[in-house]
Amino acid sequence: MTCFLFTKNRVSVFLKKEVQKLRILFPLECVVLRGIFKLGKKSHDVLLTRTRLTWTPIIPETPTGEVCMLQPGVLLLQDVFAVKVKRRRAVGHQSGGAVLGVALFCCRRRGRRLEEDTLHLHNASAEHTHTWYNTLKELLKEISSRPRYLKVFINPSSHRKEAVHIYREHVAPLFKMADVRTNITVTERKGHALSVMKECRLDEYDGVVCVGGDGSVAELCHALVLRAQLDADSPEQPVKPVLPLGIIPAGSTDVVSCSVHGVRDPVTAALHIVLGHLQQVDMCSFVSRGQLVRFGFSAMFGFGGQSLARAERKRWMPSSRRRDYALVKTLAKLRPEDCQLSFLPTKKLTKNLLEHRISIMSIPCLSPHVPQGLAPNTSLANGSAELITVRNTSRSEFIKHLKRYSSSSGQFSFSFVETHTVSAVKIRPRSLIGWSEDSEEEGDSKTTPIIQSEGAAFPWNIDGELVEIANEVLIRVHSQLITLYGEEVQEAESTVSCSCI
Structure with missing residues (x-):
């Protein structure tokens, strides 16, 4: 807080400048209420408009005629979620008591977190306090996006x-x-x-x-x-x-x-x-043979689907141990999926690929494990998804690719990794080679394909849920299909690092 000292003949000039500054800050806002409240132990001149509350300490002139002008505090009403009348109550009493003033419950930002905070406005006048309380309640009700x-x-x-x-x-x-x-x-x-x-x-x-x-x-x-x-x-x-x-x-x-x-x-x-x-x-629709499978935000085929399928078969394990087991086991038996991949942004492209992993994500998919997201090149509402393909490569190179997700960048800087911004993707497995945990557990060779009977399904990881699909899958991006409470963020708070690979 900065303090400026002025003599009497300079006060009026300074005040005019301050009024001009306030007019710039609040160009079309009129004052709804004005009153005197104590914040802490000091009296303040408090102004309420339809969008904000401002308060300035009241400091009297000194005997020498000097005036101290302080910068006002500001609280936006969009950050206030509740207002209550403060009372002095005896121990054990749930109602009544002398009025002490008004408390405004608001949020403050600390990095990416929102934290609860309170502004206390003290005034012993019941009439004055209730006027402010009722006015604040009405102004908060006018924010239409808030749920009741x-x-x-x-x-x-x-x-x-x-x-x-x-x-x-x-x-x-x-x-x-x-x-x-x-x-x-x-x-x-x-x-x-x-x-x-x-x-x-x-x-x-x-x-x-x-x-x-x-x-x-x-x-x-x-x-x-x-x-x-x-x-x-x-x-x-x-x-x-x-x-x-x-x-x-x-x-x-x-x-x-x-x-x-x-x-x-x-x-x-x-x-x-x-x-x-x-x-x-944005959301995606997942359709197979003309039938809707589900709506979702992200999907993994290949490594992501196989590791989730293994984890689901070990539900008796604790969750963290189950994830680590599935990841290590799938890496040990790493094999690609033979599939045909078609995708659309500006023109249709088709490739025949041996893939270790294909991911389609319409949101960045941030998490403490991957602070910048599995798909950092997309956003929440840009009407497109990020397609990430990892072609057949050695196990050691694939592990290097996975480990870079937990660092700042570089997960896509490999010759066997491609990324595309897409609006639609079609994936068609090109054989009856499916996936079977049982036959692998029995000690089959890593290089021997697992031939399943007709109707064999491939494991997909769709938003962390195992979905088994036997045929081709068409994925379409639907722009801004759903509304979530929250806001666009660029990076997640990192509190966990992966130690299993």
Whole structure:
């Protein structure tokens, strides 16, 4: 805080300049309320407009005629999510008590995190305090993107089974403070949220919230688009859902949450929801033989699908150990998939490839493991996806490629890696060679193809969920198909490093 000292004959000139500065800062804003409050132990002149609150310390003239002018504090109302009347209450009393002033609950940014903060305005006048309280409440109601009633789904089995605790301890208090009502469903099985979403009256709600990991998020995003298609009687074309989805991270990687929050932090996610921060996000449709498989954000074929399939067959293991086991086992038995790949941006391109891995991602897929994302060259809402192909190469070179994802850059600077910005991709396996964990476990040669019976399916990793598909897959990008609570971020907070390779 800077202090300027002036004599009387210079005060008027200085004040005129300060008024001009304020007019530049607030060109079309008129003052809604003006009053005196104490912040800490000092009295302040407080001004309220329709978009912000400013306060300036009141400092009297000194006996020598000098005046001290201080820079005003500023709080934007878009960062305020609740306002309460402060009272002095006796121990054990839940109501009543002498009025002390107004408390404004707001968020402040610390890096990529949003944190709860409070501004206390002290004034013992009940009439004065309630005038400010009622006016502030009305101004906050005018922010139309903020929810008032939410449908909440909690997956109690996510990651370390902490989702219920995370919601009760970190999220529910913020929703209550912001006067957000909730209707909660604790899911009991895979597909439970989808079945509820098909039947419930969505017009009662302002948004939907998912407390869980990437699997739960994928199920609810898929359900929202399907329900929008059903309501619009449009079975052939994807329809943008009316309601936004909020994601409270409670999984092991939380890729979608990190992509719209930058951190795996439930308080940050909850504050984005109560403040009504909305971000349009692209999605993909996955279709096989004319039938919709699902909607999602990302998919991996080859190495990513094989490692997930192995992990799913070891569900009895702890999650972190299961992931490490599957990764190491798949690397040990590394083999490419023979497929035909066609993709579209400006013109159709077709290649016949032996691929270790193909990834299609419509969002950057940020996570603590991969701070810049699996697909750093795409964004949340640019109407395209990033196609990453890794051709047949040695195991050591492939491992070098994987390890660079956890560093700052360079994962694509290999001759066997290609990236393309696409709007559609078609992948057609070129043989009946499928994938079988059982035959590999029995000690088959690494170079011997595993011939499966007719109808053999290939494992796909779609948003962290295992999907087995026997035929070609057509993937289309749908621009800004869904709205999520959050904002565009460039990089995720890195707190975890991979030590398994």
